[in-house]
Amino acid sequence: MLSFLVAKVPRRKTVVENPIIFEGGRSQLYLYPKDSDSKYVMRCTTPPQPSAAEIKAGASVDNSIINPPHHFHVYQEEYFEVVKGTMQVKLDGAHEIVQQGETVTIMPGIYHWFSNASESDELVVDIGLNLNSKSRDERFFRNLYSYLEDCNRAGGGEEAAKKGGTAAGGPKTAPNPFQMKLFLHSADVALALPGLPKFVGMPLGRALVWVGAMVGKWVCGFSISYPEYYAG
Template identity: 25%
Template sequence: MATRGTQILNPRTGQRSVFLQTAQDTGGALFQMETFHPAHNAAEPEHTHPFQESRCQVLTGTLRFRVGGVERTVKPGEAIVIPPGVAHHFWNDGEVEAHAIQEFRPALNIEDFFVAYFALARDGKLSDGGIPKSVLQLAVLLKAYDRVLRPTNPPRFLQRVLMETLGPVGRLAGYRPDYI
């Protein structure tokens, strides 16, 4: 279980995160992390948070967001709020590192997803596009974190097939959602 002060690094994108408030700290109401995004870093795959509102406040630098198909640059002192279920992703296309505070309400188990996803990146188990290289690992992650994160590709019906058919196979093969 992630705790306040946990630090994670995604070497694929260079993003660093420090957990400020976890589900345990807030009774499940909020997960908050401080994030650092190097200049010109790669975007993670477009996704939704089906049951969570996400908010990002930029402290320094800028972050470029694509939310519901519309692009917007968020500058220092500005915040963006993304309603549950809206497709989005973001990246730093600026010349300096961006520093931000990200929040997810309710917390659900999203902090565990970030720990697992960054660990997969650390171990070189993600493709250049940020997707697990193993379809079995992908199926296990999709099933375990279906309430907090859903990629927009592959289509949802294929995700369900992956989760329900290959998820159990992946678990039997030793893949775990709490990859650390």
């Protein structure tokens, strides 16, 4: 094991927080029961997208840690309900705009990502998940986003986090790709490779995550969960 060669990111204690506040209050996650015997909900709040002028001035299009990478779920079905704002979602290459009060269901194997579609208003979206996998999913989301937040803070410090980024302290610490793949593997999430036919891209995306997860666990000494982020 070569964990002594891996840069350590200080972990902020978020285990008892609900909602969990990120990026200086610009984004948050809130996990709560839905009025159903089989569903629970993760409510995501994300900031407005940067304008064209802000992007030209150097702002990142990927301006929030809540914005997911292009991915797919091996077994899990998700549904999205926009509570406030406007969401843009990409499903197997097709872009859709989802307005407040509208819903989208995403079946296993569908390549997807989502983000705020507005340059002026925050997006609040409820992501419905299966109650049978609640513990696994809550562990995954709490660990993933708390880790990404801590990578931000490790680069910019507390003052930078309060301002929603790393402006006060310089470039953020990049998340370790092997830790990220270990998180993804633990929740049966795979990377989407949309440039390839799905019969090739899906097994390859799963294989890339599996290999990275094994390196992360057995070589780098990473874990799928940390007590500062999740108790269970």
